[in-house]
Amino acid sequence: MKIILEKVVPGKEESKIMDKAAGHFIKKLNAELKNAKAILGGSVAKNTFLKGDYDIDIFVQFEKEKYKNKDISVILHTKLKKVFKSAAKISGLHKLHGSRDYFQIRQDPFTFEVIPILKIAKAGEAENITDISPLHTEWVKQHNRLTDEIRLTKAFCKANRLYGAESYIRGFSGYSLEILTIAHNSFESLIKAASRWKSGTRIDVKKHGVKKLNQSKISPLILIDPVQPDRNAAAALSEKKFNEFVNLAKEFLHNPSPNFFEYTKFDLERIKSASILRIIPLSGKEDIVGAKLIKCMEYIHRKLKEEGYEVTEHDWNWDNKEAYFWYFVKNKNLSLEKKHYGPPIKEKKHSDEFMKIYSKFPIKDDGSRVYVELKRRHTNINEFLKHLVEKDSYIREKVKEIKVL
Numbered sequence: 437m438k439i440i441l442e443k444v445v446p447g448k449e450e451s452k453i454m455d456k457a458a459g460h461f462i463k464k465l466n467a468e469l470k471n472a473k474a475i476l477g478g479s480v481a482k483n484t485f486l487k488g489d490y491d492i493d494i495f496v497q498f499e500k501e502k503y504k505n506k507d508i509s510v511i512l513h514t515k516l517k518k519v520f521k522s523a524a525k526i527s528g529l530h531k532l533h534g535s536r537d538y539f540q541i542r543q544d545p546f547t548f549e550v551i552p553i554l555k556i557a558k559a560g561e562a563e564n565i566t567d568i569s570p571l572h573t574e575w576v577k578q579h580n581r582l583t584d585e586i587r588l589t590k591a592f593c594k595a596n597r598l599y600g601a602e603s604y605i606r607g608f609s610g611y612s613l614e615i616l617t618i619a620h621n622s623f624e625s626l627i628k629a630a631s632r633w634k635s636g637t638r639i640d641v642k643k644h645g646v647k648k649l650n651q652s653k654i655s656p657l658i659l660i661d662p663v664q665p666d667r668n669a670a671a672a673l674s675e676k677k678f679n680e681f682v683n684l685a686k687e688f689l690h691n692p693s694p695n696f697f698e699y700t701k702f703d704l705e706r707i708k709s710a711s712i713l714r715i716i717p718l719s720g721k722e723d724i725v726g727a728k729l730i731k732c733m734e735y736i737h738r739k740l741k742e743e744g745y746e747v748t749e750h751d752w753n754w755d756n757k758e759a760y761f762w763y764f765v766k767n768k769n770l771s772l773e774k775k776h777y778g779p780p781i782k783e784k785k786h787s788d789e790f791m792k793i794y795s796k797f798p799i800k801d802d803g804s805r806v807y808v809e810l811k812r813r814h815t816n817i818n819e820f821l822k823h824l825v826e827k828d829s830y831i832r833e834k835v836k837e838i839k840v841l
Contacts, residue, residue: 437588437623440697444591445584446487454480457546458492465494465550468519472498472508477551477569479610482576484586486594490546495569497555504563508552509537516541516550532721536564559664571663572611579618588623588697589613595699596684598677604726606674608681612659615641615669630685633657635675702753702760704841710749710762711817713825716837717759729754732834733761739824744770745817768817778806 446454458476465474478493479485498508516529516539530540538551553567562568576586590613593599601609608616619641620626638646638658644665646658653671656678661667688696704712713736717725733752740747746766753760778790787806791799797808814820818840825831825838832838 440588440591440694441584443694444486444587444697446485450487451483454485454490454492457543458494461492461543461548462494465496465515465519468515469496471502472496472512473555474550475570477573478549481573482586482614483580483583484576484590484610484614486587486590492546492548493569494548494550495566496550496552497570498552500554500556500561500563504554508554512550512552513537513539533723534566536566538566562664565667568664572661575663576611576614576618582618582621585621585623586614586617589617589626591697592623592627592684592688593681595697596680598681598684601672602723602726603672604723604730605677606672607677608670608673612669612673615639615659615662627685627688630682631689633678633682633685635678702755704760707762707764710764711768711821712841713761713821714839714841715759715761715835717754718834718836722756726754728834729759732831732838735830735834736761736821736824737763739828740765740817740820743812743820744774745820763817765817770812770815770817772811772815773809774812775807776810778808780805 458480462474462476474494474496475481476493477495478491479489480492485491496508496512498511503511513531520529520541528542532538532540532549536552538549541548541550551566551569553569554561554563556562556567556571559568559571590599590610593608593613597605598607599605599610599613600607601612616626616639617623619639620629635656636658637656638660640646640658640660642660642662642665644660644662646660648666649658649660649668650666653668655668655671655673656675657670657673658668659670661669684696715729715732717729719725729752733750737747737750740763745763747763748766749764751762776794778794779786781787781801781804790806794808797810800807800809814823821840825840
């Protein structure tokens with residue numbers, strides 16, 4: 437692990453640079469704030485950020501009694517435009533949409549995310565999930581002896597595309613990985629435990645129990661937030677990402693290697709036997725564009741299954757410029773005819789309507805449903821995909837360009 441730690445733990449000089457940049461930004465902003473205060477948050481405040489990661493979270497705490505009925509995003513936006521209107525090397529101030537709008541400022545090489553929150557003393561006072569973030573920071577900081585173990589967990593997940601709770605990723609948030617590492621006392625202990633996880637695994641560091649848990653936020657991993665007992669900190673985690681993490685844990689235990697911590701660039705050659713689509717996304721906010729892409733990928737997957745292709749694996753890659761979808765299938769060529777099913781035989785009225793519509797075709801049944809055999813327009817998967825992406829309006833609405841390779 438020593439070799440890996442050298443690659444993921446920032447050196448003293450890098451940490452100093454981060455602290456200096458954050459301190460300068462906060463000082464500049466606080467000079468303009470009244471009844472509010474900018475503070476350092478996120479992985480930099482917790483000292484769990486990775487080497488080479490220059491994203492810095494700044495929380496602006498507004499006094500709750502004074503601002504609870506006001507739009508603090510609008511107020512903060514006005515202040516930021518004033519403070520940074522002529523700052524050197526700033527490429528822009530961008531508003532991002534979330535449960536409460538927040539802001540991004542790029543100042544090479546740093547990216548500052550500035551989040552407006554209400555100042556609270558305990559989770560129950562929160563008006564918005566982001567209000568609780570400083571409490572998350574304080575809880576993680578209580579376990580500062582595990583900062584490097586947390587870094588190993590984060591690096592492992594980033595390298596294997598499991599990091600990020602955004603709707604188009606549905607992986608692990610940074611905070612959820614911090615909780616998991618702390619709960620198991622080390623990266624290796626977490627990996628050993630994860631190799632035995634089953635869907636529905638529950639982890640409750642503070643022994644809060646599940647009585648208060650919001651049942652609408654159930655996911656394959658139930659990770660009770662130590663600060664907020666009614667919250668599943670892993671609610672965004674998909675079954676797919678959960679299973680990938682479990683399988684990777686098993687593989688790592690079988691053959692530990694630094695390769696598990698190295699991000700592999702996307703390579704078309706590795707998937708050349710699949711059916712591949714190249715996509716130019718629509719312009720817009722990353723989370724919205726990403727959500728449209730993943731919906732499009734899953735829509736095409738459903739269409740392939742409906743047509744009769746047996747998809748064994750499908751996935752995607754997006755580098756914020758272009759995206760690729762790929763689908764591995766058992767057979768790239770189908771028969772000339774396909775079964776088109778109607779309603780169940782017992783639904784006589786609907787069955788009769790189906791038979792009337794297809795009266796020119798021999799009507800058959802499989803004992804439960806009626807069907808007809810229709811000629812396919814395309815029997816080859818790539819020909820089918822070309823027709824689909826050219827004619828389907830749903831797909832055309834989700835992307836700027838799409839092409840079968």
